[in-house]
Amino acid sequence: MQLYLPIAEVSVNAFLLLGLGGIVGFLSGMFGVGGGFLITPLLFFIGISPTVAVATGANQVVASSLSGFLTHLRRRTVDLRMGTVLLVAGLGGSLAGIGVFNALRRAGQVDLFVQLSYVLFLGLIGALMFQESLRAMTRARAGAPPRRRIHHWVHRLPLKMKFRTSGLYISVIPPAGVGILVGFLAAIMGVGGGFIMVPAMIYLLGMPTKVVVGTSLYQIIFVTAFATIMHAVTNHSVDMLLAVVLIVGGVVGAQVGAIVGLRMKAEQLRILLALLVLAVAGKIALDLVLEPAEPFSLVAGGAR
Amino acid sequence: MRALAVLLALCAALWPAARAAAETVVPGLSQSRVAITANFDGSELLVFGAVRRDGPPPGGPPLHVVVTVEGPSGPVTVWRKSRRMGIWINSSAVRITQAPAFYAVATTGPLAEIISATEDLRHRVSIPRAIRSVGTAGTADAPDYIEALVRLRSAADLYQLREGSVELAEDALLRTSVTLPANLTEGLFTVRILLLRGGTVIDSASRTIDVQKVGIERFLFRLAREEPLAYGALALVLAIAAGWAASEGFRRLRG
Numbered sequence: 001m002q003l004y005l006p007i008a009e010v011s012v013n014a015f016l017l018l019g020l021g022g023i024v025g026f027l028s029g030m031f032g033v034g035g036g037f038l039i040t041p042l043l044f045f046i047g048i049s050p051t052v053a054v055a056t057g058a059n060q061v062v063a064s065s066l067s068g069f070l071t072h073l074r075r076r077t078v079d080l081r082m083g084t085v086l087l088v089a090g091l092g093g094s095l096a097g098i099g100v101f102n103a104l105r106r107a108g109q110v111d112l113f114v115q116l117s118y119v120l121f122l123g124l125i126g127a128l129m130f131q132e133s134l135r136a137m138t139r140a141r142a143g144a145p146p147r148r149r150i151h152h153w154v155h156r157l158p159l160k161m162k163f164r165t166s167g168l169y170i171s172v173i174p175p176a177g178v179g180i181l182v183g184f185l186a187a188i189m190g191v192g193g194g195f196i197m198v199p200a201m202i203y204l205l206g207m208p209t210k211v212v213v214g215t216s217l218y219q220i221i222f223v224t225a226f227a228t229i230m231h232a233v234t235n236h237s238v239d240m241l242l243a244v245v246l247i248v249g250g251v252v253g254a255q256v257g258a259i260v261g262l263r264m265k266a267e268q269l270r271i272l273l274a275l276l277v278l279a280v281a282g283k284i285a286l287d288l289v290l291e292p293a294e295p296f297s298l299v300a301g302g303a304r
Numbered sequence: 305m306r307a308l309a310v311l312l313a314l315c316a317a318l319w320p321a322a323r324a325a326a327e328t329v330v331p332g333l334s335q336s337r338v339a340i341t342a343n344f345d346g347s348e349l350l351v352f353g354a355v356r357r358d359g360p361p362p363g364g365p366p367l368h369v370v371v372t373v374e375g376p377s378g379p380v381t382v383w384r385k386s387r388r389m390g391i392w393i394n395s396s397a398v399r400i401t402q403a404p405a406f407y408a409v410a411t412t413g414p415l416a417e418i419i420s421a422t423e424d425l426r427h428r429v430s431i432p433r434a435i436r437s438v439g440t441a442g443t444a445d446a447p448d449y450i451e452a453l454v455r456l457r458s459a460a461d462l463y464q465l466r467e468g469s470v471e472l473a474e475d476a477l478l479r480t481s482v483t484l485p486a487n488l489t490e491g492l493f494t495v496r497i498l499l500l501r502g503g504t505v506i507d508s509a510s511r512t513i514d515v516q517k518v519g520i521e522r523f524l525f526r527l528a529r530e531e532p533l534a535y536g537a538l539a540l541v542l543a544i545a546a547g548w549a550a551s552e553g554f555r556r557l558r559g
Binding site (some may be wrong): 001002003004006007009010011059060062063065066070074091108109112113116140180190225228229230231232234236238240241242244247251254255288289290291292294295296297298299300301 | 339341342343344345348380381382383384385386387390391392393394397405431442449452453456457486487489502506508517520521522524525528529532533535538539540542543544546547548549550551552554555557
């Protein structure tokens with residue numbers, strides 16, 4: 001069954017889209033990430049323009065992160081205060097991201113910038129996560145207790161604030177910085193930024209692991225919601241029909257993924273996620289480095 | 305000045321005679337509008353027509369027919385990638401003033417043989433002629449870009465050259481079908497039928513087809529353009545409702 005997407009102006013097989021949404025939802029349920037970093041490149045591969053893919057990806061992440069957030073809220077594993085600091089900073093970052101995105105779109109370099117961001121951030125996070133989970137696995141085998149590292153320079157910064165749920169008394173500068181970066185990436189990559197936020201919260205801010213995912217999801221909802229509105233207003237590039245099909249597939253996949261995820265060990269899960277992230281980064285990097293079969297591309301409207 | 309007056313008088317005197325011997329085309333279309341619905345998967349457009357003449361068919365070169373279907377035109381920027389610092393990036397661009405979003409040419413024979421170059425230029429029949437690029441003369445490799453535009457749009461079935469696909473029966477009845485692909489954009493499409501003899505266009509007629517998104521497609525597209533804030537808000541409400549429903553639904557399922 002073909003589905004004509006009103007904003008993307010292409011006709012795509014509806015079951016293919018449902019399947020994509022389902023697979024990404026499955027992975028996001030299994031690993032506890034929003035899945036935006038997978039859905040956006042997958043949309044490029046099936047021929048949706050980067051502008052539409054990024055904007056619609058942001059819309060889809062709103063649904064998946066809200067679904068996860070509500071579950072965490074019931075278990076009281078959300079640090080709302082920390083989330084709000086991240087959020088305020090994130091909105092600022094998002095606004096800047098939209099500005100940069102539009103400037104690059106006018107210059108014809110948006111594809112390149114989005115692809116480079118993917119390679120850089122996915123490659124970096126994937127490699128860090130892979131290394132860390134390998135170490136955790138060997139440690140678990142040796143039987144030593146896991147250590148939690150906290151950077152001490154973080155504790156010497158001014159403007160300290162108390163975060164009760166996380167049991168932290170730290171400066172607001174590091175969380176604000178993380179928030180700005182994640183907001184910026186949400187706008188230009190169509191992602192929630194969970195894959196950057198989660199490690200940053202654990203290793204940089206020293207938050208307890210159990211509140212990290214819920215808090216990250218809390219701020220992702222708002223940042224991606226803001227990015228969706230901004231893309232809709234400035235680029236008219238959110239495809240609602242595409243988003244709805246992806247969300248339906250994703251919602252079902254996420255729950256199946258969550259059940260499968262419960263049966264696996266945390267280290268195994270993280271290694272698999274790391275490999276997945278590296279694979280996506282590798283594919284995009286190859287596209288940039290290898291000579292394209294068609295060096296020309298068209299942009300209708302002709303802004304130059 | 306006098307020579308011109310004489311020429312005009314001569315033309316006026318010859319006009320009725322030339323008119324009487326002329327062949328004209330009466331066009332017809334299978335539909336006057338194409339609706340892009342949510343499950344739009346392309347469409348077949350049937351173009352037919354009749355050749356009307358007042359006397360017996362004139363001798364000389366055989367009658368040929370060219371049918372063109374042209375979608376709405378707009379500017380297009382063609383980017384070319386080249387290698388910079390080891391990666392392939394968009395490095396140079398040519399802006400093409402007007403290029404149709406869709407263009408199909410169907411003929412009774414090889415296009416180059418049935419129409420002369422000057423007539424092609426005047427009536428803008430062949431695909432390269434349908435693309436208007438003003439001010440690209442300064443760029444030495446501008447033809448490469450226009451060629452790339454034609455190649456990319458041909459690959460997407462947006463530009464079609466189908467020589468020999470027009471059936472002409474008894475030098476009087478003509479018909480052809482044009483496939484409109486699924487990745488169509490909306491707008492007013494023009495269908496032209498040209499009659500040719502000896503490389504010259506002797507008559508032409510055109511009709512328009514309205515290609516429009518309908519139903520939910522139209523509603524969403526219009527809303528996104530005209531009320532972007534409301535559209536964005538609606539997209540969010542949908543996402544929030546879906547996220548909440550999923551969380552609630554599966555909470556109950558798990559007990």
